[in-house]
Amino acid sequence: MSQQINLFNPIFLKQKKHFSAVTMLQALLLIVLGSMLFYGYAVYQVKALALQTAEMNKRYEAEQKRLVNYLDEFSPQRAQKLLQDELALTEAQASMQQTLLNTLKGGAIGNTKGYSEYMRAFARQSVRGMWLTGFNINGDGAQMSLRGAVVNPRLLPEYIQRMNREPVMRGKLFAALQMKQPSPANDQPIAGYVEFSLQSVAAEGAGK
DSSP: OOOOOOOOGGGGGGOOOOHHHHHHHHHHHHHHHHHHHHHHHHHHHHHHHHHHHHHHHHHHHHHHHHHHHHHHHHHHHHHHHHHHHHHHHHHHHHHHHHHHHHHHHHHTSOOOOSSSSHHHHHTTOOOTTTTEEEEEEEETTTTEEEEEEEESSSSSHHHHHHTTTTTGTTTEEEEEEEEEEEOOOOOOOOOOOOEEEEEEEEOTTTTT
């Protein structure tokens, strides 16, 4: 008589290990956190690119405006107009200078040598503490007036003597002198100088 004995017992099989709920929850949290970080970085990148694009658009518009202005400023029509205006101005200046030269050569104003020698004389005989503010020379210089200011009136006689030694002033004398204090303005104190006016007349017998 035989008898079979079943020695298999399921408890002796190797049991599979499954993730616990805590482990799955931790993994899910890591996935969510990683997704949020990636999303935040993507948003940052998009904003940075948007700012760069806006800046490039502004620079592009500015360059377009500069190009339009450049083309307008240096267009052939504008260049031709500028040349025509410059030519007209040059012709007008040349005509005026020629008219003045003809007048001087014709002696219509009584002096064909010009007034440069008077300017040189004024420059040579400058006196420290005295300055000219205006002058008037009529014709050949027979009538001349000077206006200026001086910090010390005693400087005027020296200046008159020095001017009378100039060759261009030969035959001319300063015969009239006026001096006055400058008028104060806006309650300002009186200036530390005196205004003067010199008037010359032709010397009798000059040039004889």
